[in-house]
Amino acid sequence: MDKAGHIALIADDDEYFRLALQTILADQLGFSSIVQAASLDEALEQLSQKPSKSLALFDYSIPGIKSAACLTAVRDCFPNLRLAVLSMSQQKQDILAALNAGVHGYLPKTISPAQLVSALRLIMDGLIYVPPSVASIAPASDGVQMLKAVTEKRLPIENLTPRQREVLELLMQGKSNKEIAKSLSLGEGTVKVHMAALFRAFGARSRAAVAAAGSQLLSG
Incomplete structure:
Protein backbone atom coordinates (compact mmCIF):
# COMPACT_ATOMS: atom_id res chain seq x y z
CA MET A 1 0.00 0.00 0.00
CA SER A 136 0.05 -20.45 18.14
CA ILE A 137 -2.92 -20.18 20.50
CA ALA A 138 -5.68 -22.43 19.16
CA PRO A 139 -8.34 -21.37 19.21
CA ALA A 140 -7.59 -17.80 20.21
CA SER A 141 -11.30 -17.20 20.77
CA ASP A 142 -11.17 -19.41 23.87
CA GLY A 143 -8.80 -16.99 25.52
CA VAL A 144 -10.90 -14.05 24.41
CA GLN A 145 -14.05 -15.61 25.85
CA MET A 146 -12.22 -16.20 29.13
CA LEU A 147 -11.26 -12.54 29.29
CA LYS A 148 -14.83 -11.50 28.55
CA ALA A 149 -16.08 -13.65 31.39
CA VAL A 150 -13.63 -12.07 33.82
CA THR A 151 -14.54 -8.57 32.70
CA GLU A 152 -18.26 -9.20 33.06
CA LYS A 153 -17.83 -9.90 36.77
CA ARG A 154 -16.94 -6.25 37.35
CA LEU A 155 -19.45 -3.44 37.48
CA PRO A 156 -19.31 -1.11 34.44
CA ILE A 157 -18.44 1.83 36.69
CA GLU A 158 -15.26 0.05 37.81
CA ASN A 159 -13.96 -0.10 34.24
CA LEU A 160 -14.32 3.62 33.56
CA THR A 161 -11.35 5.95 33.43
CA PRO A 162 -11.40 9.11 35.60
CA ARG A 163 -12.19 11.18 32.49
CA GLN A 164 -15.08 8.92 31.53
CA ARG A 165 -16.49 9.25 35.05
CA GLU A 166 -16.32 13.05 34.72
CA VAL A 167 -18.18 12.88 31.41
CA LEU A 168 -20.75 10.54 32.97
CA GLU A 169 -21.37 12.84 35.93
CA LEU A 170 -21.94 15.82 33.61
CA LEU A 171 -24.19 13.72 31.38
CA MET A 172 -26.24 12.85 34.46
CA GLN A 173 -26.67 16.59 35.04
CA GLY A 174 -28.32 16.81 31.64
CA LYS A 175 -25.48 18.58 29.87
CA SER A 176 -25.00 18.29 26.11
CA ASN A 177 -21.74 17.19 24.48
CA LYS A 178 -20.96 20.84 23.78
CA GLU A 179 -21.52 21.79 27.42
CA ILE A 180 -19.48 18.83 28.65
CA ALA A 181 -16.64 19.78 26.32
CA LYS A 182 -16.67 23.33 27.65
CA SER A 183 -16.76 22.21 31.28
CA LEU A 184 -13.79 19.87 30.84
CA SER A 185 -11.86 22.03 28.34
CA LEU A 186 -12.07 19.30 25.72
CA GLY A 187 -13.05 19.21 22.08
CA GLU A 188 -16.51 17.91 21.20
CA GLY A 189 -14.90 15.12 19.19
CA THR A 190 -13.05 13.94 22.28
CA VAL A 191 -16.27 13.96 24.30
CA LYS A 192 -17.92 11.93 21.53
CA VAL A 193 -15.33 9.16 21.91
CA HIS A 194 -15.69 9.11 25.70
CA MET A 195 -19.46 8.99 25.23
CA ALA A 196 -19.10 6.01 22.90
CA ALA A 197 -17.08 4.27 25.61
CA LEU A 198 -19.86 4.93 28.13
CA PHE A 199 -22.53 3.57 25.77
CA ARG A 200 -20.48 0.40 25.34
CA ALA A 201 -19.65 0.06 29.04
CA PHE A 202 -23.33 0.20 30.05
CA GLY A 203 -24.68 -1.60 26.99
CA ALA A 204 -26.95 1.38 26.41
CA ARG A 205 -28.39 2.89 23.23
CA SER A 206 -29.37 6.32 24.48
CA ARG A 207 -27.95 9.09 26.62
CA ALA A 208 -30.88 8.73 29.00
CA ALA A 209 -30.14 5.04 29.51
CA VAL A 210 -26.48 5.78 30.27
CA ALA A 211 -27.45 8.52 32.72
CA ALA A 212 -29.98 6.27 34.45
CA ALA A 213 -27.52 3.36 34.75
CA GLY A 214 -24.78 5.67 35.98
CA SER A 215 -27.04 7.24 38.57
CA GLN A 216 -28.08 3.83 39.90
CA LEU A 217 -24.51 2.58 40.23
CA LEU A 218 -23.03 5.77 41.68
CA SER A 219 -25.76 6.02 44.29
CA GLY A 220 -25.57 2.34 45.16
Whole structure:
Protein backbone atom coordinates (compact mmCIF):
# COMPACT_ATOMS: atom_id res chain seq x y z
CA MET A 1 0.00 0.00 0.00
CA ASP A 2 1.35 3.41 -0.97
CA LYS A 3 1.44 5.60 2.12
CA ALA A 4 2.43 8.83 0.40
CA GLY A 5 0.14 11.52 1.77
CA HIS A 6 -0.93 9.40 4.72
CA ILE A 7 -0.95 10.76 8.27
CA ALA A 8 -0.10 8.75 11.39
CA LEU A 9 -0.66 9.38 15.09
CA ILE A 10 1.75 8.24 17.81
CA ALA A 11 0.24 8.23 21.31
CA ASP A 12 3.01 7.53 23.81
CA ASP A 13 4.19 9.35 26.92
CA ASP A 14 7.87 8.69 26.12
CA GLU A 15 9.05 11.61 23.96
CA TYR A 16 12.23 9.85 22.85
CA PHE A 17 10.28 6.78 21.75
CA ARG A 18 7.84 8.97 19.82
CA LEU A 19 10.70 10.66 17.98
CA ALA A 20 12.32 7.32 17.10
CA LEU A 21 9.01 5.90 15.88
CA GLN A 22 8.32 9.06 13.90
CA THR A 23 11.60 8.56 12.03
CA ILE A 24 10.67 4.96 11.19
CA LEU A 25 7.21 5.93 9.96
CA ALA A 26 8.57 8.71 7.77
CA ASP A 27 11.76 7.12 6.45
CA GLN A 28 10.81 3.45 6.26
CA LEU A 29 7.06 3.58 5.62
CA GLY A 30 6.72 6.84 3.73
CA PHE A 31 4.17 8.64 5.91
CA SER A 32 4.04 12.29 4.91
CA SER A 33 2.97 13.58 8.32
CA ILE A 34 3.16 12.23 11.87
CA VAL A 35 1.46 13.86 14.86
CA GLN A 36 2.18 13.04 18.48
CA ALA A 37 0.23 12.82 21.72
CA ALA A 38 1.23 12.03 25.30
CA SER A 39 -2.21 11.08 26.69
CA LEU A 40 -5.51 9.60 25.57
CA ASP A 41 -7.23 12.98 25.60
CA GLU A 42 -4.48 14.54 23.46
CA ALA A 43 -4.73 11.63 21.02
CA LEU A 44 -8.51 11.96 20.76
CA GLU A 45 -8.19 15.70 20.15
CA GLN A 46 -5.75 15.01 17.32
CA LEU A 47 -8.01 12.37 15.77
CA SER A 48 -11.10 14.56 16.07
CA GLN A 49 -9.46 17.63 14.56
CA LYS A 50 -8.12 15.72 11.57
CA PRO A 51 -10.03 12.43 11.21
CA SER A 52 -8.23 11.67 7.92
CA LYS A 53 -5.40 9.89 9.76
CA SER A 54 -4.84 6.38 8.47
CA LEU A 55 -2.80 4.87 11.33
CA ALA A 56 -2.79 5.34 15.11
CA LEU A 57 -0.33 3.72 17.49
CA PHE A 58 -1.31 3.71 21.17
CA ASP A 59 0.92 2.82 24.10
CA TYR A 60 -1.24 0.91 26.58
CA SER A 61 0.27 2.84 29.50
CA ILE A 62 -0.43 6.44 28.45
CA PRO A 63 -2.49 8.54 30.87
CA GLY A 64 -6.20 8.08 30.26
CA ILE A 65 -6.19 4.44 29.16
CA LYS A 66 -7.50 2.09 31.82
CA SER A 67 -8.47 -0.88 29.70
CA ALA A 68 -8.76 -2.11 26.13
CA ALA A 69 -12.35 -0.81 26.08
CA CYS A 70 -10.96 2.70 25.52
CA LEU A 71 -9.56 1.54 22.20
CA THR A 72 -12.85 -0.10 21.23
CA ALA A 73 -14.47 3.34 21.49
CA VAL A 74 -11.75 4.76 19.24
CA ARG A 75 -12.51 2.05 16.68
CA ASP A 76 -16.23 2.80 16.88
CA CYS A 77 -15.72 6.52 16.24
CA PHE A 78 -12.99 6.23 13.59
CA PRO A 79 -13.84 3.08 11.60
CA ASN A 80 -11.40 3.82 8.76
CA LEU A 81 -8.43 4.11 11.12
CA ARG A 82 -5.87 1.32 11.34
CA LEU A 83 -5.21 0.98 15.07
CA ALA A 84 -2.38 -0.80 16.85
CA VAL A 85 -1.15 -1.13 20.43
CA LEU A 86 2.44 -0.57 21.50
CA SER A 87 3.42 -2.09 24.83
CA MET A 88 6.26 -3.40 26.94
CA SER A 89 3.93 -6.19 28.07
CA GLN A 90 4.08 -9.55 26.32
CA GLN A 91 1.50 -11.16 28.57
CA LYS A 92 -0.93 -13.21 26.51
CA GLN A 93 -3.91 -11.85 28.42
CA ASP A 94 -2.92 -8.26 27.52
CA ILE A 95 -2.45 -9.16 23.87
CA LEU A 96 -5.75 -11.03 23.68
CA ALA A 97 -7.59 -8.19 25.44
CA ALA A 98 -6.28 -5.70 22.88
CA LEU A 99 -7.23 -7.93 19.95
CA ASN A 100 -10.65 -8.51 21.50
CA ALA A 101 -11.06 -4.71 21.64
CA GLY A 102 -10.73 -4.64 17.87
CA VAL A 103 -7.20 -3.33 17.30
CA HIS A 104 -5.41 -4.34 14.12
CA GLY A 105 -2.19 -5.34 15.79
CA TYR A 106 -0.24 -5.66 19.02
CA LEU A 107 3.38 -4.53 18.83
CA PRO A 108 5.72 -5.39 21.71
CA LYS A 109 8.27 -2.62 22.18
CA THR A 110 10.98 -5.27 22.36
CA ILE A 111 10.77 -6.16 18.66
CA SER A 112 13.50 -4.95 16.34
CA PRO A 113 13.03 -1.95 14.02
CA ALA A 114 12.94 -4.31 11.03
CA GLN A 115 10.22 -6.43 12.65
CA LEU A 116 8.29 -3.29 13.54
CA VAL A 117 8.37 -2.08 9.94
CA SER A 118 7.20 -5.47 8.68
CA ALA A 119 4.38 -5.57 11.24
CA LEU A 120 3.19 -2.06 10.37
CA ARG A 121 3.21 -2.90 6.66
CA LEU A 122 0.95 -5.87 7.35
CA ILE A 123 -1.41 -3.69 9.41
CA MET A 124 -1.57 -0.98 6.74
CA ASP A 125 -2.24 -3.62 4.09
CA GLY A 126 -5.40 -4.63 5.92
CA LEU A 127 -4.12 -7.59 7.93
CA ILE A 128 -3.97 -8.22 11.68
CA TYR A 129 -0.55 -8.51 13.30
CA VAL A 130 -0.28 -10.93 16.20
CA PRO A 131 3.06 -11.44 17.99
CA PRO A 132 4.58 -14.91 17.47
CA SER A 133 4.24 -15.55 21.22
CA VAL A 134 0.46 -15.88 20.87
CA ALA A 135 0.10 -16.77 17.20
CA SER A 136 0.05 -20.45 18.14
CA ILE A 137 -2.92 -20.18 20.50
CA ALA A 138 -5.68 -22.43 19.16
CA PRO A 139 -8.34 -21.37 19.21
CA ALA A 140 -7.59 -17.80 20.21
CA SER A 141 -11.30 -17.20 20.77
CA ASP A 142 -11.17 -19.41 23.87
CA GLY A 143 -8.80 -16.99 25.52
CA VAL A 144 -10.90 -14.05 24.41
CA GLN A 145 -14.05 -15.61 25.85
CA MET A 146 -12.22 -16.20 29.13
CA LEU A 147 -11.26 -12.54 29.29
CA LYS A 148 -14.83 -11.50 28.55
CA ALA A 149 -16.08 -13.65 31.39
CA VAL A 150 -13.63 -12.07 33.82
CA THR A 151 -14.54 -8.57 32.70
CA GLU A 152 -18.26 -9.20 33.06
CA LYS A 153 -17.83 -9.90 36.77
CA ARG A 154 -16.94 -6.25 37.35
CA LEU A 155 -19.45 -3.44 37.48
CA PRO A 156 -19.31 -1.11 34.44
CA ILE A 157 -18.44 1.83 36.69
CA GLU A 158 -15.26 0.05 37.81
CA ASN A 159 -13.96 -0.10 34.24
CA LEU A 160 -14.32 3.62 33.56
CA THR A 161 -11.35 5.95 33.43
CA PRO A 162 -11.40 9.11 35.60
CA ARG A 163 -12.19 11.18 32.49
CA GLN A 164 -15.08 8.92 31.53
CA ARG A 165 -16.49 9.25 35.05
CA GLU A 166 -16.32 13.05 34.72
CA VAL A 167 -18.18 12.88 31.41
CA LEU A 168 -20.75 10.54 32.97
CA GLU A 169 -21.37 12.84 35.93
CA LEU A 170 -21.94 15.82 33.61
CA LEU A 171 -24.19 13.72 31.38
CA MET A 172 -26.24 12.85 34.46
CA GLN A 173 -26.67 16.59 35.04
CA GLY A 174 -28.32 16.81 31.64
CA LYS A 175 -25.48 18.58 29.87
CA SER A 176 -25.00 18.29 26.11
CA ASN A 177 -21.74 17.19 24.48
CA LYS A 178 -20.96 20.84 23.78
CA GLU A 179 -21.52 21.79 27.42
CA ILE A 180 -19.48 18.83 28.65
CA ALA A 181 -16.64 19.78 26.32
CA LYS A 182 -16.67 23.33 27.65
CA SER A 183 -16.76 22.21 31.28
CA LEU A 184 -13.79 19.87 30.84
CA SER A 185 -11.86 22.03 28.34
CA LEU A 186 -12.07 19.30 25.72
CA GLY A 187 -13.05 19.21 22.08
CA GLU A 188 -16.51 17.91 21.20
CA GLY A 189 -14.90 15.12 19.19
CA THR A 190 -13.05 13.94 22.28
CA VAL A 191 -16.27 13.96 24.30
CA LYS A 192 -17.92 11.93 21.53
CA VAL A 193 -15.33 9.16 21.91
CA HIS A 194 -15.69 9.11 25.70
CA MET A 195 -19.46 8.99 25.23
CA ALA A 196 -19.10 6.01 22.90
CA ALA A 197 -17.08 4.27 25.61
CA LEU A 198 -19.86 4.93 28.13
CA PHE A 199 -22.53 3.57 25.77
CA ARG A 200 -20.48 0.40 25.34
CA ALA A 201 -19.65 0.06 29.04
CA PHE A 202 -23.33 0.20 30.05
CA GLY A 203 -24.68 -1.60 26.99
CA ALA A 204 -26.95 1.38 26.41
CA ARG A 205 -28.39 2.89 23.23
CA SER A 206 -29.37 6.32 24.48
CA ARG A 207 -27.95 9.09 26.62
CA ALA A 208 -30.88 8.73 29.00
CA ALA A 209 -30.14 5.04 29.51
CA VAL A 210 -26.48 5.78 30.27
CA ALA A 211 -27.45 8.52 32.72
CA ALA A 212 -29.98 6.27 34.45
CA ALA A 213 -27.52 3.36 34.75
CA GLY A 214 -24.78 5.67 35.98
CA SER A 215 -27.04 7.24 38.57
CA GLN A 216 -28.08 3.83 39.90
CA LEU A 217 -24.51 2.58 40.23
CA LEU A 218 -23.03 5.77 41.68
CA SER A 219 -25.76 6.02 44.29
CA GLY A 220 -25.57 2.34 45.16
